[in-house]
Amino acid sequence: xxxxxxxxxxxxxxxxxxxxxxxxxxxxxxxxxxxxxxxxxxxxxxxxxxxxxxxxxxxxxxxxxxxxxxxxxxxxxxxxxxxxxxxxxxxxxxxxxxxxxxxxxxxxxxxxxxxxxxxxxxxxxxxxxxxxxxxxxxxxxxxxxxxxxxxxxxxxxxxxxxxxxxxxxxxxxxxxxxxxxxxxxxxxxxxxxxxxxxxxxxxxxxxxxxxxxxxxxxxxxxxxxxxxxxxxxxxxxxxxxxxxxx
Numbered sequence: 489x490x491x492x493x494x495x496x497x498x499x500x501x502x503x504x505x506x507x508x509x510x511x512x513x514x515x516x517x518x519x520x521x522x523x524x525x526x527x528x529x530x531x532x533x534x535x536x537x538x539x540x541x542x543x544x545x546x547x548x549x550x551x552x553x554x555x556x557x558x559x560x561x562x563x564x565x566x567x568x569x570x571x572x573x574x575x576x577x578x579x580x581x582x583x584x585x586x587x588x589x590x591x592x593x594x595x596x597x598x599x600x601x602x603x604x605x606x607x608x609x610x611x612x613x614x615x616x617x618x619x620x621x622x623x624x625x626x627x628x629x630x631x632x633x634x635x636x637x638x639x640x641x642x643x644x645x646x647x648x649x650x651x652x653x654x655x656x657x658x659x660x661x662x663x664x665x666x667x668x669x670x671x672x673x674x675x676x677x678x679x680x681x682x683x684x685x686x687x688x689x690x691x692x693x694x695x696x697x698x699x700x701x702x703x704x705x706x707x708x709x710x711x712x713x714x715x716x717x718x719x720x721x722x723x724x725x726x727x728x729x730x731x732x733x734x
Contacts, residue, residue, distance in 0.1 A: 562605035
């Protein structure tokens with residue numbers, strides 16, 4: 489590891505068991521676990537007898553080894569699972585997921601089939617085949633009714649309902665109705681939208697910046713947006729001004 493600094497705690501194996509040592513191979517956390525992860529922000533997941541828990545850098549237990557899986561998550565939280573069945577290649581049964589914080593407190597019950605970080609303190613959760621939005625206390629921000637919920641960008645998340653796309657804000661209000669066959673994410677106050685195979689640009693109020701007339705719209709770079717019209721590419725800006733001519 490020339491030129492690289494060793495982590496303060498290094499996974500250490502003795503026989504079939506794992507613990508952690510320092511750079512001098514002094515054991516800091518007892519070698520007793522069947523498997524260990526990597527420390528992230530002072531915490532690590534550890535496996536014992538087929539169950540997972542979390543300890544801190546002092547080896548103190550944050551949550552007992554009771555979960556069937558644990559994943560590091562955004563915003564200082566952990567995803568925890570009961571019931572998952574998987575191997576290194578495939579998940580056979582997804583079980584149910586919840587969220588715990590760094591004190592080991594369950595902030596979202598272990599009852600959802602999928603959980604994604606949507607933005608800080610907001611989580612998109614899936615129950616069966618529908619999605620909804622919860623806050624960090626498990627309070628429901630939206631009903632669990634959407635076919636899909638995207639991540640928040642500039643305060644807006646895309647949603648799919650009845651096979652059409654729109655946008656919600658961080659309060660869960662459907663601020664741009666699901667009128668579109670496809671949408672992009674907001675960047676610099678605008679987002680691309682599609683209807684009946686054609687693309688256009690809208691602002692955060694849902695107002696059209698351009699007509700819905702383009703063959704394709706690419707991702708913006710340096711405040712310019714690539715667009716394809718009549719099979720030829722050109723650029724527009726966030727106000728809809730076209731920097732090309734036929």
